[in-house]
Amino acid sequence: MSPFGTATRSPGGCAVSSGRRRCFLRSLSLLLLLAVTWGAGGSLADDPGPVIVATIASSINPVTADFLSSVIERAEKETATLLVVELDTPGGLDTAMRQMVQEIIRTPVPVAVYVSPSGARAASAGVLITLAADIAAMAPGTNIGAAHPVGMGGGGMDNTMAKKVENDAAAYARSLAEKKGRNGEWAEMAVRESASLTETDAKKKNVIDLIAPSLSALLTAVDGRVIEKNGKTITLRTKDASVTRIPMGLRHRVLSALADPNIAYILMMIGIYGIFFELSNPGAVFPGVVGGIALILGFYSLQTLSASYAGFLLIALALILFILEIKIASHGALTIGGIISLVLGSLMLFRSSVDPYLRISWGVILAMVGISAAFFGTVVTLAVRSQLRKPETGPEGLIGETGEAMGDFTGKGKVFVVGELWDAECPFPLRKGDKVTVVQRKEMTLVVKPQEMSR
Structure with missing residues (x-):
């Protein structure tokens, strides 16, 4: 210490103090950086994934099942908070429905089936898809139910088989409903008795979880909801999540259109016409190519629908019969048989006992049968007229023609007919310039008679 009590600074004192300050500042900066990094990391970790929305507004078939599978795959890649399936379906194939249900149950992404918009329905297979969802919701003015199984393919089921199919579907529906804590008794009734409910009754009977007038209202309503998914508890955070819609691609839209029974029927008719024109005009190529493609597409459509083998065979x-008509002179009998067969086959192709969406509309049937009848009827009429018409060329074409005697003769002489000079025979006397009518041809000789005798 100095006499005045001030600290004695060592030669290195200043360096020691500066080093401490620098160490303090570096430590403070590091703490601030860690705090900012932790806060940002925490906010990123808490940021919810997107809400994926897909719309299925068609029958349940292999195309819609493949579309849902691709949407679920994308939702998994994007770690979506929720997958919303906007559903409006009259039902469809059991195999396609079960594939969709399995995908919904398997995926780790929570799935909400939303029957919308107003006026939509979840009927038949759509009931089971809705019951399988983690969240089942409906818009106002919608309905759900009528899940009784129907026979698919050629012909109906006998009583034993029908009962087996019904029991299987009823047990499956009850199982799906009870797995999600919903009304298993009503689910079974929907299968056995084709029971249906409005959205209000469905909510009261614990068939669905909630009623939402819009997608945004649905996302707000389920925000914070806790669900069980594959043994894990998931809390949904959908209020501030971004919404991504995934529309059907061109491939799925085309294939889905082919699953319409009216389209399938029209394609088959185009195929029939194409093959007919190709066989009636060999080498035209284009009708055969178009007809072949249309038939193949028609066959693809039939495999997804309730097509009757008897109707297809007719x-x-x-x-x-139409093809034989151009090969055999049946005077229209084969064409009439073909039209009758076409009408009966059209009526039987899709059985009337199945859902209306699996049947051909009467308008399409009448239009196609009418066009077919008019076309082939015209062809037959023209063919009959051509056979009844008097020949205009060849030996028979001269019968009935008029000419002029080139000189006086009885028996044999010369006549001028259709611009040509012919040898002629006539049992009656003729004078030069007399008008004659041809009644027969004998090789290069015409048999004639006076024209006044022909009247």
Whole structure:
């Protein structure tokens, strides 16, 4: 210490103090950086994933099942908070429905099935898809139910088989409903008795979880909801999540359109016409190519629908009869048989006992049968007229023609007919310039008679 009590600074004192300050500042900066990094990391970790929305407004078939599978795959890649399936379906194939249900149950992404918009329905297979969802919601003015199974394919089921199918579907529906804590008794009734409910009754009977007038209202309503998914508890955070809609691609839209029974029927008719024109005009190529493609597409459509084998065989028989008509002179009998076969096959192709969406509309049937009847009827009429018409060329074409005697003769002489000079025979006397009518041809000689005798 100095006499005045001030601290004695060592030669290195200043360096020691500066080093401490620098160490303090570096430590403070590091703490601030860690705090900012932790806060940002925490906010990123808490940021919810997107809400994926897909719309299925068609029958349940292999195309819609493949579309849902692709949407679920994308939702998994994007770690979506929720997948919303906007559903409006009259029902469809059991195999496609079960594939969709399995995908909904398997995926780790929570799935909400939202029956919308107003006026939509979840009927038949749509009921089970809704019951399988983690969240089942409906818009106002919608309905759900009528899940009784129907026979698919050629012909109906006998009583034993129908009962087996019904029991299987009822047990499956009850199982799906009870797995999600919903009304298993009503689910079974929907299968056995084709029971249906409005959205209000469905909410009261614990068939669905909530009623939402819009997608945004649905996302607000489920925000914070806790669900069980594959043994894990998930809290939904959908209020501030971004919404991504995934529309059907061109491939799925085209294939889905082909699953319409009216489209399938029209394609088959185009195929029949194409094959007919190709066989009636060999080498035209274009009708055959178009007809072949249309038939193949028609066959693809039939495999997704409730097509009757008897109806298909009758339409095939109509095609055979139309083809034979151009090969055999039946004077229209084969065409009439083909039209009758076509009408019966059209009526039987999709059985009337199944859902209306699996049947051909009467308008399409009448239009196609009418066009077919008019076309082939015209062809037959023209063919009959051509056979009844007096020949205009060849040996028979001279019969009935008028000419002029070139000189006086009885028996044999010369006549001028259709611009040509012919040898002629006439049992009656003729004078030069007399008008004659041809009644027969004997090789290069015409048999004639005076024209006044022909009146």
